[in-house]
Amino acid sequence: MKKKIAWITDSTAYIPEDLKNNPDLYVIPIGIVFGNHVFEDGVDLTTEDLYRRIREVKEIPKSSQPPVGRFTELFEKLSTDYDCAIAIHVSDKISGTFAGCQSASQFVPFEVEVVDSKSMSYAITTLIYKGIALARQGLDSKEIADQLRLETAKSQNYIVLGCLDQFYKGGRMTGTQYLLGSLLRIKPIIRVNSEGVFELFERVRSEKKAYGRMTELLKQAFDKYHIQQLQIMHGNVRDKAEAFKQDIKKHFPSMDIVIGEISSAIAVHAGEGTLAIIWHNEPKSI
Structure with a gap:
């Protein structure tokens, strides 16, 4: 039996322990670029590693949005276990992550509601918590996404x-x-x-x-x-x-x-x- 809603966000969001342990939450890592090497935030690069590299190498890295293929792979995987997904991402005016997720959703026959948080960090976390609470009240994915878009203000x-x-x-x-x-x-x-x-x-x-x-x-x-x-x-x-x-x-x-x-x-x-x-x-x- 499929679960109803999968939750997706990116690594700019703050993920407390309870959300880390939520089996329905999936975090797409942002890329961190040092020279020719691209690390994945929270996967093969911790904040401690980042600060150490900046201090030692004296190089200011860049960030890069996740490739569209990363989203399509996730959507294909989720489609076997979930009815739909709600993706809440860092502001579209700050990163291309939202646009990448939205683009990927067009290629996979799986319902994904993409929400622009218009922010980052714990502001995204708050929206995730609110979305989960609305799902428990019985709202469907579109109703939840529409409500979250209002909550960003x-x-x-x-x-x-x-x-x-x-x-x-x-x-x-x-x-x-x-x-x-x-x-x-x-x-x-x-x-x-x-x-x-x-x-x-x-x-x-x-x-x-x-x-x-x-x-x-x-x-x-x-x-x-x-x-x-x-x-x-x-x-x-x-x-x-x-x-x-x-x-x-x-x-x-x-x-x-x-x-x-x-x-x-x-x-x-x-x-x-x-x-x-x-x-x-x-x-x-x-």
């Missing part, structure tokens, strides 16, 4: 980069923004906006002020929305993430806060030392 995120150099050379920042940040030692706060595009949100003078400003932004959102959980994602700076968590707890003692590490596919561009906060804005009950 509720995601909010702010990022303090660990390495401006990597972000700039990866094509994610203009030369002017890079020059200002480097010469003036400004710590830019960036975000993935509602259209799924990286944008410079604000410039601050120090990392400490950047973290303080992100806390203010969380407070503003908390006054308007119901926020069930905050996620702090980091690039090999667990100590900073823990300290930031404790600071936030002073303002929101009952806030559920998850700490996780960004994947290699994100760290390639954001750099070691990155710290980001992500949350989902839900309407307050009346």
Whole structure:
């Protein structure tokens, strides 16, 4: 007997232990390119390996979207065990992964609903959890996908980069923004906006002020929305993430806060030392 829905995402998503153990979740790895060698994020390249290589080789790698054939192979395999699949991927404006998945779905006689998360990291994780919950309520794949596309607008995120150099050379920042940040030692706060595009949100003078400003932004959102959980994602700076968590707890003692590490596919561009906060804005009950 076939299972109803398979869940697909890519390695920019944060996958907690419970999702790692979910037999219906499949993660397509993003490619990490060092010279002529392509590694698969989370398969043959860990974040520790990535940071070590960058420090030792002094080379800034690139990321590459999964080949279309990788998706078609997966769809063919899933078609024997599942009725359909829902694929939730990193923003189409950031990576070609969404387009590759959508293209592959045209070649295989297997129903795949492809959802543009318009974000990355834990924002995708939240959509996966919500999708699974909707499936348990009995919604079909199209109804779930349509609901998740609406949910993307509720995601909010702010990022303090660990390495401006990597972000700039990866094509994610203009030369002017890079020059200002480097010469003036400004710590830019960036975000993935509602259209799924990286944008410079604000410039601050120090990392400490950047973290303080992100806390203010969380407070503003908390006054308007119901926020069930905050996620702090980091690039090999667990100590900073823990300290930031404790600071936030002073303002929101009952806030559920998850700490996780960004994947290699994100760290390639954001750099070691990155710290980001992500949350989902839900309407307050009346």
